[in-house]
Amino acid sequence: MVLVRNEAEDDATQVLVLAMDNAKEFYNVLKTLTFREHAEFEASPSGVKVTVDDMKCLQAIAYLKRDLFSVFVLREETVTFRIPLGVLCECVNLFGSSPNSSTALRMTYGGLGEPLKVIMEEGGVVIRCSVRTQQSDEILDFEFDPENVVSKIIMKTEALWDQFVDLDTSSNTLAFAVDIKPSRLRLSTDGELGTIDIDFPADSEIIEKFETKEKHQNKYRLSLIRRVNKTLHLAQKVSIRTDTRGILSMQFMVEQPDNQHIFIEFFCVPDTDDYDP
Amino acid sequence: MVEAGDDDFSPAIEGPSSKAIRCVLQGNLKVFARAIMALAKVGDELLLEPTMHGLTLRAVNLSKSAYGCYLFSPSFFVEYEGGCGADMNASTADADESALCKISMKCAMSVFKAPQFMEKAVRSCLLNIDPSSDTMSVEMSLKYGVVKSYNIPFMTCGPGLRPMFDKSLAQNCIIDDSKCVLSALNNFGASTEEVTIGGAASELLIRNHLESEPDRSRVVKTEITLSKQDFERFAVSVFDDVTLCLKEFKAILVFADSLSMPVSFYFDSPGKPFMCSLESDMTFTGDFVIATLADLPGRASVQRRVAVGSNSQASSATSLAGGCDPLNSSAVENDRASSAVTRSIAVPRVLRSEQSIETLLSDPQTVSTKTVPETLLHSAHPPVRVENDPPPAAQVDSLPPTEVDDGISDTVAGTPPPSPPPNKRFRSFFLGLSQQTFHASQIYRDAEVLAPDSDPEET
Numbered sequence: 001m002v003l004v005r006n007e008a009e010d011d012a013t014q015v016l017v018l019a020m021d022n023a024k025e026f027y028n029v030l031k032t033l034t035f036r037e038h039a040e041f042e043a044s045p046s047g048v049k050v051t052v053d054d055m056k057c058l059q060a061i062a063y064l065k066r067d068l069f070s071v072f073v074l075r076e077e078t079v080t081f082r083i084p085l086g087v088l089c090e091c092v093n094l095f096g097s098s099p100n101s102s103t104a105l106r107m108t109y110g111g112l113g114e115p116l117k118v119i120m121e122e123g124g125v126v127i128r129c130s131v132r133t134q135q136s137d138e139i140l141d142f143e144f145d146p147e148n149v150v151s152k153i154i155m156k157t158e159a160l161w162d163q164f165v166d167l168d169t170s171s172n173t174l175a176f177a178v179d180i181k182p183s184r185l186r187l188s189t190d191g192e193l194g195t196i197d198i199d200f201p202a203d204s205e206i207i208e209k210f211e212t213k214e215k216h217q218n219k220y221r222l223s224l225i226r227r228v229n230k231t232l233h234l235a236q237k238v239s240i241r242t243d244t245r246g247i248l249s250m251q252f253m254v255e256q257p258d259n260q261h262i263f264i265e266f267f268c269v270p271d272t273d274d275y276d277p
Numbered sequence: 278m279v280e281a282g283d284d285d286f287s288p289a290i291e292g293p294s295s296k297a298i299r300c301v302l303q304g305n306l307k308v309f310a311r312a313i314m315a316l317a318k319v320g321d322e323l324l325l326e327p328t329m330h331g332l333t334l335r336a337v338n339l340s341k342s343a344y345g346c347y348l349f350s351p352s353f354f355v356e357y358e359g360g361c362g363a364d365m366n367a368s369t370a371d372a373d374e375s376a377l378c379k380i381s382m383k384c385a386m387s388v389f390k391a392p393q394f395m396e397k398a399v400r401s402c403l404l405n406i407d408p409s410s411d412t413m414s415v416e417m418s419l420k421y422g423v424v425k426s427y428n429i430p431f432m433t434c435g436p437g438l439r440p441m442f443d444k445s446l447a448q449n450c451i452i453d454d455s456k457c458v459l460s461a462l463n464n465f466g467a468s469t470e471e472v473t474i475g476g477a478a479s480e481l482l483i484r485n486h487l488e489s490e491p492d493r494s495r496v497v498k499t500e501i502t503l504s505k506q507d508f509e510r511f512a513v514s515v516f517d518d519v520t521l522c523l524k525e526f527k528a529i530l531v532f533a534d535s536l537s538m539p540v541s542f543y544f545d546s547p548g549k550p551f552m553c554s555l556e557s558d559m560t561f562t563g564d565f566v567i568a569t570l571a572d573l574p575g576r577a578s579v580q581r582r583v584a585v586g587s588n589s590q591a592s593s594a595t596s597l598a599g600g601c602d603p604l605n606s607s608a609v610e611n612d613r614a615s616s617a618v619t620r621s622i623a624v625p626r627v628l629r630s631e632q633s634i635e636t637l638l639s640d641p642q643t644v645s646t647k648t649v650p651e652t653l654l655h656s657a658h659p660p661v662r663v664e665n666d667p668p669p670a671a672q673v674d675s676l677p678p679t680e681v682d683d684g685i686s687d688t689v690a691g692t693p694p695p696s697p698p699p700n701k702r703f704r705s706f707f708l709g710l711s712q713q714t715f716h717a718s719q720i721y722r723d724a725e726v727l728a729p730d731s732d733p734e735e736t
Contacts (some may be wrong), residue, residue, distance in 0.1 A: 194428045199425075199426070
């Protein structure tokens with residue numbers, strides 16, 4: 001693995017320098033968030049956060065800890081910028097994704113107004129990209145407080161994904177209901193195919209933890225919830241929490257080769273439009 | 278048990294009515310799902326009839342030229358309870374007695390999709406069908422204890438269709454247990470819509486039907502001969518060619534192929550229905566009835582004179598070549614232009630040739646014909662309906678425009694005619710207004726001119 005440095009770029013002027021030995025996981029994670037054009041990139045001493053906001057009703061955040069990077073240089077307190085995520089993903093994937101090879105990745109950022117420079121190397125071939133950045137927008141804080149959580153379910157993603165890809169898209173909403181008697185998580189849709197209920201009993205082998213203070217049900221816009229599909233497919237486990245306001249939090253855990261984990265979290269506000277009389 | 282719906286104003290809060298069934302599918306779920314896939318090729322609505330003798334699934338296409346039916350006996354299911362003892366052949370004019378219910382085929386397909394997937398993922402499937410309720414429920418037990426329940430709304434169901442086909446009347450019977458016909462059909466181009474099947478003494482000939490193609494010189498003509506030895510049973514006594522729609526025909530063959538079941542074909546002369554049956558399984562039966570193209574009058578039916586003995590192949594080929602070129606192909610093409618004009622106007626029936634009609638009337642044995650659907654022509658003269666059996670009946674009836682007397686009819690008289698069959702078929706059936714004998718201007722010949730043509734160019 002050879003990382004080529006551009007002689008013209010002095011690293012000391014770059015406020016952020018990141019390098020990864022294998023770009024594939026970085027690409028896989030970012031790819032699941034490309035449902036909107038732009039993402040907010042935030043680097044802090046603990047790592048990198050990539051946030052995508054969807055109409056202020058859904059928010060997705062990918063957390064990449066500092067340890068995931070082979071080089072992590074931060075010359076300011078925090079560095080934030082707005083970047084077209086789809087473009088960044090395409091750059092990172094320019095070598096394609098064959099399983100045997102690994103692409104070395106290096107990203108540098110010079111500060112406000114500067115582009116994000118992405119250098120990739122594989123087998124002696126080097127590709128340099130420059131992605132324009134914008135000033136970062138304010139990131140909406142959904143204020144999800146772990147103290148106000150009504151229910152928490154930790155489960156394996158496989159069975160949930162099988163059902164999510166099959167959801168009746170003619171339904172406006174997807175209802176999440178957590179029941180106590182019987183203890184289960186019930187997903188419901190109501191569309192042209194009639195009403196469909198999918199029950200995950202608490203004692204199922206795919207549910208690792210099932211805690212709830214009371215039974216509750218909330219509906220979410222199906223078109224928004226379906227944004228989680230790609231992440232659901234990539235991750236191995238998910239923690240589904242609902243707070244007292246009905247806001248849904250889905251925290252996905254993506255396992256990495258060296259026992260590391262990448263977390264991707266989705267927040268979704270409940271759908272308050274109720275057309276049923 | 279209280280019969281639900283006795284009083285219109287009290288909701289059915291009591292248990293399921295006596296017409297309801299509750300059944301469980303396990304191993305046979307994929308067969309059930311494939312049956313629904315086959316019926317989906319026929320029609321857009323799935324009719325269900327649960328009785329104590331079993332569950333019947335039916336579908337009919339829009340033009341009523343294809344009908345599919347599966348009857349699953351209680352032994353097909355792991356559990357089967359309930360159902361009234363409705364006589365399957367009884368008249369269902371009385372809605373209270375009827376156990377018929379209807380769901381959209383789209384719903385049915387979304388529930389019973391991907392049979393291969395179902396086999397692996399679904400442990401068992403519970404069906405609750407109560408014709409007097411608003412919905413039916415399907416509960417699937419998946420792996421890991423996950424349960425998926427569907428509540429499918431019923432559509433309003435008119436009185437049932439009672440097909441009146443009788444396999445014992447068909448003069449030809451072929452049983453195919455080694456998928457010969459399906460593998461033959463796979464040789465036809467993807468755009469083939471109709472095929473013509475001709476039975477001979479020792480072989481079966483299948484070719485693509487060309488009359489309906491817009492540009493006949495550009496179409497690949499395919500012809501396949503299957504020998505009598507390839508079939509389990511081959512009893513052909515009427516050597517006629519019948520033409521039918523490929524899509525529905527292939528649907529049942531694909532179903533049979535997936536389960537390695539033999540298919541029995543019952544057919545006769547052109548115009549008579551072509552029946553495909555699955556009769557080998559003890560727990561269910563399947564029947565597909567497909568209308569065949571009737572010969573147009575004035576065109577001699579394609580009689581394949583098969584000489585007895587070793588020359589059979591040669592002579593059948595020549596008579597085929599002579600017979601398959603339709604006499605009135607030009608008329609059919611011209612009909613496209615004139616059909617739009619004539620559809621809504623009272624026109625005297627101009628027959629292709631007076632002489633040919635006389636021939637038909639005097640010699641009903643050689644030609645089997647049917648006149649054009651009467652609902653499409655409001656005729657000044659009563660139309661002549663010529664059939665194999667004399668005498669011809671002069672009547673205008675309210676049968677929907679079907680290609681053929683395939684025996685499917687609404688039991689309630691006076692129903693509005695359904696939408697006419699697709700243009701192509703209509704074209705091929707349209708009788709008698711060949712451009713040689715008739716011109717659009719003739720319609721207005723005697724009419725009073727209210728506004729003369731003011732276009733200066735047209736003089």
